[in-house]
Amino acid sequence: AQSVTQLDSQVPVFEEAPVELRCNYSSSVSVYLFWYVQYPNQGLQLLLKYLSGSTLVKGINGFEAEFNKSQTSFHLRKPSVHISDTAEYFCAVLGGGRRALTFGSGTRLQVQP
Amino acid sequence: ETGVTQSPTHLIKTRGQQVTLRCSSQSGHNTVSWYQQALGQGPQFIFQYYREEENGRGNFPPRFSGLQFPNYSSELNVNALELDDSALYLCASSLRSSTDTQYFGPGTRLTVL
Numbered sequence: 001a002q003s004v005t006q007l008d009s010q011v012p013v014f015e016e017a018p019v020e021l022r023c024n025y026s027s028s029v030s031v032y033l034f035w036y037v038q039y040p041n042q043g044l045q046l047l048l049k050y051l052s053g054s055t056l057v058k059g060i061n062g063f064e065a066e067f068n069k070s071q072t073s074f075h076l077r078k079p080s081v082h083i084s085d086t087a088e089y090f091c092a093v094l095g096g097g098r099r100a101l102t103f104g105s106g107t108r109l110q111v112q113p
Numbered sequence: 114e115t116g117v118t119q120s121p122t123h124l125i126k127t128r129g130q131q132v133t134l135r136c137s138s139q140s141g142h143n144t145v146s147w148y149q150q151a152l153g154q155g156p157q158f159i160f161q162y163y164r165e166e167e168n169g170r171g172n173f174p175p176r177f178s179g180l181q182f183p184n185y186s187s188e189l190n191v192n193a194l195e196l197d198d199s200a201l202y203l204c205a206s207s208l209r210s211s212t213d214t215q216y217f218g219p220g221t222r223l224t225v226l
Contacts, residue, residue, distance in 0.1 A: 004155075034214070043117075043203055044156070044217040090155055094215075100146060100169055101205075101215060103155030 002027045002093050006104035014112050015083055021076040021107045023091030031095035033074040035065055038088040038106075047089075050074065061085070086111045117206050117218035125224045126194050134189045134221045136204030142216070144168070144209050145187040147179060150201040150220070162187055163209055191223075199225045 007022040025031065032051050036044040048059025055067040065076045074091060088108050092101040118137045126132050138145055144163045148156035158171035162181035176192040185206070191198055201222050205215035 036217070041222075043119075043219040044205075046214060046216065049214055092155075099144070099161055100158035100171065101148075101156070102158070105155050106153075 002031065002095070002102045004091050004093050004102055004104035006089075006091055006107045008107050009105070010108045010110065012110045012112060013081055016080050018079050019077065019081050019085075019109065021089050021091075021109065023074045023076065023104060025072050025074065025091070025093045027072075027093060027095065029095060031093045033065075033067060034092045034094065034101065035059065035063070035074075035076050036090045036092060037061075038090065040087075044090065047076070081109070081111050083111050083113060085109060117204060117216055119202075119204050119218040119221050121221060122219070123222045123224075125226065127226050128194055128196060130194050131190065131192045132194060132223060134191075134202050134204075134223070136187045136189070136206075136218060138185045138187070138206035139216050142206035142208055143185050144207045144213075145181055145185065146205045146207070146215060147187070147189050148203040148205065149173070150203055151197075152200070156203055159189070194225045196225050199223060 003026045005024045013019045034049045035047040048057050050057045050067045058064045088106045091104045120135045146161040147159040150156040160170040161168045165181045178190045180188045201220045203220045205217045207213040207215045
């Protein structure tokens, strides 16, 4: 069975500071990894995905993530956040014969002026 | 290109009633997945449909059922509503592929009183 752990439920950060949102997964087979963002009262928007190839993946809005197979991690980073980045961020895994996404519990990023 | 749409946006029902939620896939997508997102949690997989057939199911009781139509739009039906069914219901469409990205609609907020 697959599982996703997002280690921080909330991350407060000041505007223009860097941020890292942590994600660890467990799976006995190869998986594909995703980060989605959810703004208040909205659905999920894809930020970035890792399917294969380069372990550093760049996404929209200046976000990037690094796949680390040995540590089974897929942490999300942004060098300088904006107020508009305030949202809930979800890490998800797909694979192992399942076509359904398994999500973590989410990390609320709160950007303060 | 048309994105994923869902209707209605909000819905209020009472315990024991039945509800139908609707989803239109993104243009060119033939697979629809439904997720339930309870308040403060990550989305949980309900089931997936591919070419009008159920293609996988999560840990939800049989009173959660679905349909996919020839135009790949979909319905989620929930019978005998319970208070715990109150949640955001998300629909996601994708192409038939183990690596294909799932694109989400804005969701339907269901409140059961």
